[in-house]
Amino acid sequence: MSDTVRSVDDIEKWVLGAFQDLGLTVTDVDGDFFEAGGTSLTAIKLIAKVEERFGEDTLPPDDLFATGGVRDVAATIRRNSQARGEGLDV
Amino acid sequence: MERIAHDSKAIALHRRINDTAVSYPDETGVGELFERRVAESPTSVAVIHRDRSVSYDELNRLANGVAARLSAAGVRPGAVVGVAIGRTPELVAALLGILKCGACYLPFDIDWPDARLRDLVAQTDCATVLTDNAEALAARLPELAVLPVDDTVVEENPRTAVDPDAIAYINFTSGSTGQPKGVPIRHRSIARLVFGARYARLDEHSRLLQLAPVTFDAATFELWGALLHGGACVLYPSRFPRFSELGRVIDTHGITVLFLTTALFNSIVDEAPEILDGVGTVLTGGEAHSLKHIDAALRRYGPDRIVSMYGPTECTTFALYHPVRERRMGETALPIGLPIQNTRAYLVGEHGLCGPGETGEILLAGPGLSPGYLGLPAGSGQFVDREIDGAVERLYRTGDRAYLRDDGVFVFQGRLDDQVKVNGYRVELGEISHHLDQHPAVRQNFVTVRETAGGDKALVAFVVSGEQPGTAEQIRDHLRARLPAFMVPAEIRFRDTLPLSATGKVDRRALLAELAERS
Numbered sequence: 311m312s313d314t315v316r317s318v319d320d321i322e323k324w325v326l327g328a329f330q331d332l333g334l335t336v337t338d339v340d341g342d343f344f345e346a347g348g349t350s351l352t353a354i355k356l357i358a359k360v361e362e363r364f365g366e367d368t369l370p371p372d373d374l375f376a377t378g379g380v381r382d383v384a385a386t387i388r389r390n391s392q393a394r395g396e397g398l399d400v
Numbered sequence: 401m402e403r404i405a406h407d408s409k410a411i412a413l414h415r416r417i418n419d420t421a422v423s424y425p426d427e428t429g430v431g432e433l434f435e436r437r438v439a440e441s442p443t444s445v446a447v448i449h450r451d452r453s454v455s456y457d458e459l460n461r462l463a464n465g466v467a468a469r470l471s472a473a474g475v476r477p478g479a480v481v482g483v484a485i486g487r488t489p490e491l492v493a494a495l496l497g498i499l500k501c502g503a504c505y506l507p508f509d510i511d512w513p514d515a516r517l518r519d520l521v522a523q524t525d526c527a528t529v530l531t532d533n534a535e536a537l538a539a540r541l542p543e544l545a546v547l548p549v550d551d552t553v554v555e556e557n558p559r560t561a562v563d564p565d566a567i568a569y570i571n572f573t574s575g576s577t578g579q580p581k582g583v584p585i586r587h588r589s590i591a592r593l594v595f596g597a598r599y600a601r602l603d604e605h606s607r608l609l610q611l612a613p614v615t616f617d618a619a620t621f622e623l624w625g626a627l628l629h630g631g632a633c634v635l636y637p638s639r640f641p642r643f644s645e646l647g648r649v650i651d652t653h654g655i656t657v658l659f660l661t662t663a664l665f666n667s668i669v670d671e672a673p674e675i676l677d678g679v680g681t682v683l684t685g686g687e688a689h690s691l692k693h694i695d696a697a698l699r700r701y702g703p704d705r706i707v708s709m710y711g712p713t714e715c716t717t718f719a720l721y722h723p724v725r726e727r728r729m730g731e732t733a734l735p736i737g738l739p740i741q742n743t744r745a746y747l748v749g750e751h752g753l754c755g756p757g758e759t760g761e762i763l764l765a766g767p768g769l770s771p772g773y774l775g776l777p778a779g780s781g782q783f784v785d786r787e788i789d790g791a792v793e794r795l796y797r798t799g800d801r802a803y804l805r806d807d808g809v810f811v812f813q814g815r816l817d818d819q820v821k822v823n824g825y826r827v828e829l830g831e832i833s834h835h836l837d838q839h840p841a842v843r844q845n846f847v848t849v850r851e852t853a854g855g856d857k858a859l860v861a862f863v864v865s866g867e868q869p870g871t872a873e874q875i876r877d878h879l880r881a882r883l884p885a886f887m888v889p890a891e892i893r894f895r896d897t898l899p900l901s902a903t904g905k906v907d908r909r910a911l912l913a914e915l916a917e918r919s
Contacts, residue, residue, distance in 0.1 A: 347890025
């Protein structure tokens with residue numbers, strides 16, 4: 311894993327791609343997980359993807375259910391990864 | 401009395417599969433059955449939540465505290481008490497305390513819209529609610545007496561004798577006419593579900609995971625399956641599950657039995673199968689199973705580890721079970737199996753009771769049956785009395801179609817109506833359609849289910865615009881104010897007309913094909 315913390319935009323891009331991989335119809339970073347049809351089950355899959363990529367507890371379910379925007383999710387991941395002192399190599 | 405006709409082959413098969421009677425403690429209520437376990441082993445662990453373990457004795461005293469507070473607040477046997485408490489030992493104590501004083505619990509989800517909460521309260525004459533969120537609930541339901549949970553303990557068990565035929569709880573299911581239907585369940589039916597269980601080993605060594613929302617009847621099994629046997633109920637620590645935490649909880653606490661909705665089971669098999677390696681029995685159900693996932697699970701976990709469960713809320717959580725042992729050549733669907741203990745299942749077609757190879761509707765009977773929908777006369781709706789094999793049976797017509805294999809095993813064949821299952825939730829499309837119809841921007845509508853690119857199911861509504869203009873978002877807001885989130889279609893598509901098939905029905909296939917082309 312790289313030491314450098316990359317720009318938030320990279321995480322946003324990754325999140326957008328993850329939403330799309332799950333079959334959600336979002337086209338840009340203004341999209342929202344739940345507006346695009348994300349369900350509790352899709353949420354479990356998204357969290358698994360995020361944890362695999364960024365580490366455990368980087369996207370707590372309660373945070374995702376509170377705000378599901380691409381930017382919000384990326385911000386949550388960024389915050390929790392930094393709190394863990396890990397680099398974000400996207 | 402209408403009689404269900406039968407020939408000798410059909411009746412012989414039904415007699416054989418319905419020979420399920422085993423003795424179970426049906427002489428008293430759930431509260432007293434629990435108190436017997438307390439007397440036997442007061443120091444055993446009853447509930448585990450995060451790093452807190454609550455013994456049988458401690459839980460009993462907390463529950464007695466709840467019962468005492470309810471009685472002091474004027475709650476009498478037969479009253480309905482709302483429950484809106486997070487998944488904590490206090491939730492379990494509240495449910496037990498309500499049962500101990502002869503009242504019945506009505507689980508709420510605090511996220512349901514006001515209109516739905518008010519409808520439930522009105523339908524059930526609920527006047528009291530126990531909650532860990534008193535401030536928010538008091539503001540939303542000002543006419544209710546709101547009791548915040550606390551840590552009052554009382555040594556003595558209440559002296560109320562509870563009739564096993566008294567109502568223990570009420571769950572609501574989607575109703576096709578637009579109003580959710582209340583399904584009351586008796587104490588006796590809970591005992592029927594968890595004693596003499598054929599589908600899993602339940603005893604004082606059992607550790608059951610409590611994962612389902614209490615508004616969902618799988619929780620009946622998870623809670624009472626542990627607590628009426630002297631086993632431990634492990635409460636899932638977060639509100640929403642995720643694979644990493646689920647795996648940790650299963651390993652740390654040595655879960656022996658758990659229930660997973662079909663959709664969650666499939667995702668685990670696909671993406672994190674290792675988390676179930678140590679579980680003795682995995683029960684799964686709620687929707688038709690995918691053979692692909694069942695095959696993968698059979699290869700990984702081996703025979704008799706996965707048990708497919710079938711059952712409507714109206715027959716107390718589970719009615720049929722099918723341990724996955726082998727897959728037959730040419731099988732196109734996983735069977736839903738045979739009746740569990742103290743449960744009778746009938747397959748009835750146009751000409752009466754079905755024989756091997758015939759197709760009909762599944763009817764259920766036995767002590768698991770609800771006395772009938774709330775506010776409807778006992779013999780109405782899907783609940784009917786019929787003469788079968790010389791005796792009168794009260795039956796619940798499930799609306800599920802099946803055929804019978806030669807060995808009496810039921811194989812699910814779909815629905816007779818337009819009830820659907822969306823990621824484990826039972827949804828009447830008619831209930832959504834009804835609320836869409838009330839919106840001025842909607843002239844005609846058609847709601848259906850489609851599969852997303854990610855393999856999940858999603859609701860989609862096709863709408864022909866009405867007199868007034870409106871956006872998809874406005875219509876979704878209208879639905880959100882009336883329906884739980886899982887019933888609000890993810891997509892609303894506007895159309896000039898709805899295409900009709902040759903039979904004059906809305907052409908679902910054509911609509912879905914269009915949708916697939918556009919995305």
